[in-house]
Amino acid sequence: MAEIPEDLLRRSAEARAKALGVPVEDVLAEFKGEGPPVEISQPDPEPEPVQEAAPEGSDSEETPEVEATPAEDVAEAIPAEAEIPEESPAAMVAASPGETSSAGAESEPAAAAVATEAPEAPAPPGSNGSSNGSGNGKVASVVSPRPSVPPAGLPEGVRTQRLLTVVKARAIQNVKAEPSDKVNTWPHLMLMEFGALLAITGLLVVMSVIIHSPLLEPANFNATPNPSKAPWYFLGLQELLSYFDPQIAGVMVPLFIGMIGFMMIPYIDKNPSTRPSDRKFAIMLYSVFLAGSATLTIIGVLFRGRGFNWAYPWRDGVFFDDLKDWVNFE
Amino acid sequence: MANGNGRVGLRERIKEGTDKLWNSQLADSIMRPGSPFKQGYSDSPRNRSYVVMNNVLYHLHPVKVKRHGVKLSYTLCLGGLSFFLFILLTITGIFLMFYYTPTAELAYSDMEALSTNVAFGSLVRNMHRWGAHLMVLSVFLHMSRVFYHGAYKPPREFNWVVGVVLLFLTLFLSFSGYLLPWDQLALWAVTVGSNMAGFSPVIGDQVKFALLAGVEVTGATLLRFYVLHVLAFPFIIVIFMAVHFWRVRKDGGISGPL
Numbered sequence: 184m185a186e187i188p189e190d191l192l193r194r195s196a197e198a199r200a201k202a203l204g205v206p207v208e209d210v211l212a213e214f215k216g217e218g219p220p221v222e223i224s225q226p227d228p229e230p231e232p233v234q235e236a237a238p239e240g241s242d243s244e245e246t247p248e249v250e251a252t253p254a255e256d257v258a259e260a261i262p263a264e265a266e267i268p269e270e271s272p273a274a275m276v277a278a279s280p281g282e283t284s285s286a287g288a289e290s291e292p293a294a295a296a297v298a299t300e301a302p303e304a305p306a307p308p309g310s311n312g313s314s315n316g317s318g319n320g321k322v323a324s325v326v327s328p329r330p331s332v333p334p335a336g337l338p339e340g341v342r343t344q345r346l347l348t349v350v351k352a353r354a355i356q357n358v359k360a361e362p363s364d365k366v367n368t369w370p371h372l373m374l375m376e377f378g379a380l381l382a383i384t385g386l387l388v389v390m391s392v393i394i395h396s397p398l399l400e401p402a403n404f405n406a407t408p409n410p411s412k413a414p415w416y417f418l419g420l421q422e423l424l425s426y427f428d429p430q431i432a433g434v435m436v437p438l439f440i441g442m443i444g445f446m447m448i449p450y451i452d453k454n455p456s457t458r459p460s461d462r463k464f465a466i467m468l469y470s471v472f473l474a475g476s477a478t479l480t481i482i483g484v485l486f487r488g489r490g491f492n493w494a495y496p497w498r499d500g501v502f503f504d505d506l507k508d509w510v511n512f513e
Numbered sequence: 514m515a516n517g518n519g520r521v522g523l524r525e526r527i528k529e530g531t532d533k534l535w536n537s538q539l540a541d542s543i544m545r546p547g548s549p550f551k552q553g554y555s556d557s558p559r560n561r562s563y564v565v566m567n568n569v570l571y572h573l574h575p576v577k578v579k580r581h582g583v584k585l586s587y588t589l590c591l592g593g594l595s596f597f598l599f600i601l602l603t604i605t606g607i608f609l610m611f612y613y614t615p616t617a618e619l620a621y622s623d624m625e626a627l628s629t630n631v632a633f634g635s636l637v638r639n640m641h642r643w644g645a646h647l648m649v650l651s652v653f654l655h656m657s658r659v660f661y662h663g664a665y666k667p668p669r670e671f672n673w674v675v676g677v678v679l680l681f682l683t684l685f686l687s688f689s690g691y692l693l694p695w696d697q698l699a700l701w702a703v704t705v706g707s708n709m710a711g712f713s714p715v716i717g718d719q720v721k722f723a724l725l726a727g728v729e730v731t732g733a734t735l736l737r738f739y740v741l742h743v744l745a746f747p748f749i750i751v752i753f754m755a756v757h758f759w760r761v762r763k764d765g766g767i768s769g770p771l
């Protein structure tokens with residue numbers, strides 16, 4: 184159970200006490216689990232029209248996403264047309280005290296009590312369903328403005344809003360409270376990605392101009408080349424298998440075990456820390472795996488000659504047809 | 514601008530026409546409200562959001578990302594590079610499909626003709642081949658990056674599982690393509706690979722038979738590998754990639770900082 188701030192609880196209790204016509208203290212006691220359930224002494228007075236809170240995520244993609252922005256950005260980020268029509272009885276979101284509006288906007292829970300509005304009007308930052316924010320287990324309250332203009336000359340201290348309920352926040356997404364030091368995807372991330380795309384395309388083109396793909400003689404079932412090697416990414420495996428009786432350790436077994444084993448890593452490694460200093464053993468294991476597979480692959484590629492016997496590339500030549508036409512100076 | 518004859522100049526008319534088109538219902542309906550193309554772009558947080566929101570591809574991204582995730586040194590862009598390489602492979606692969614027949618009689622001569630008779634044929638073939646090797650490498654390195662960051666820890670466990678499937682799909686894609694040139698290298702590399710599969714106890718022979726569509730590599734194997742390579746595996750890997758990217762976002766974006 185999330186900690187509900189005292190003042191929210193009190194406001195809620197006041198509202199309920201008013202509605203039920205009982206003393207506030209009774210309701211408060213009930214809320215805190217110290218008192219008996221409060222009897223309803225009179226039927227609920229005419230209920231306020233309250234718009235249903237939109238279920239989180241159902242139409243969050245409909246409204247343009249405006250990611251929660253640090254406070255100084257908020258004003259910018261809310262498009263002007265987002266202003267809620269004054270007479271619309273839209274539910275409004277109020278974050279719990281201590282949460283600034285930007286923090287409330289970040290949080291999933293806030294979305295649980297999100298305002299529904301005209302479909303096209305971009306929602307205030309709070310309604311962004313796909314933001315991944317902090318605030319798991321925080322409390323959001325739903326407040327309804329009175330539907331009509333408050334009568335003139337309200338006595339001092341009378342609020343024109345009232346607290347309907349305190350809802351416990353529950354996220355449907357797997358979010359964790361994280362400090363969010365964020366930057367805009369455009370341009371920061373997208374320029375990087377564009378650079379990466381250009382770089383890899385350039386590298387590939389240059390490589391393809393320089394290195395020629397092999398095309399040996401036509402396939403011939405009667406002429407087994409010596410040695411016969413698997414593609415390089417299976418060569419480590421082929422190398423490994425050459426140490427064992429193939430009847431015992433077929434390729435399917437290591438592949439299958441490798442695949443299932445790798446999939447189980449997150450469920451085996453229960454250590455919650457991601458700090459390298461806390462996971463020396465895991466890092467060591469993986470590094471052994473990396474170094475081992477690299478070594479086996481290099482041996483398979485460079486150090487295996489006729490009959491898959493040991494060969495030194497500088498003495499016996501390289502038996503690796505994939506790079507047969509290393510350089511193409513046409 | 515009237516040109517003295519009282520007629521409307523050509524430039525004037527073109528401008529009028531484009532303006533009309535630009536403001537037409539058609540143009541209006543193509544661009545979503547707020548599109549920077551429509552309303553012009555000036556640098557503001559709001560427009561930065563609109564750039565991402567108004568494009569189906571960019572929309573794979575959230576509007577904002579963690580600052581440390583943008584640093585090159587964090588992901589080395591390896592997942593992204595795997596994806597880019599996949600796109601490049603798709604494009605070059607479609608090109609190659611126009612010139613390739615998956616039969617034992619024609620496959621090899623098609624490959625020869627491709628490198629001699631087709632404009633850019635050789636270059637595109639090289640790009641496809643080296644791109645495939647690079648993709649295997651970059652997926653593997655991406656996996657290592659994820660491991661060293663401990664980025665598979667909750668809540669990202671399942672995305673790691675999806676990733677392992679992606680790794681194996683990448684290997685299968687590469688392996689099934691290896692046979693297609695139908696030269697000695699292709700034939701015997703695949704023979705060795707499937708023989709290794711055949712060595713498995715109990716199910717070995719069945720696995721090998723299903724893989725090769727027979728007891729040894731034949732024209733039927735070629736067709737089988739071709740369909741797997743150009744259709745089945747790409748189809749499956751795209752689905753898994755979609756889940757993978759979606760989970761990256763839903764699991765709270767990029768992991769870290771360390």
Ligand code: HEM
Pocket residue numbers: 588590591592593595596652653655656659662664665669672673674675676677679680683754757761766767768769
């Ligand atoms: C076709 C292959 C793959 C593609 C296209 C791909 C793509 C991506 C991309 C674009 C990201 C975003 C972050 C980054 O770039 O590092 C990512 C994250 C991730 N990938 Fe992959 N990936 C692939 C294979 C794998 C494999 C083989 C694994 C692990 C076995 C894996 C596990 C993960 C995990 C756990 C994350 C979240 C990392 C984080 O939050 O720091 N992926 N992937």
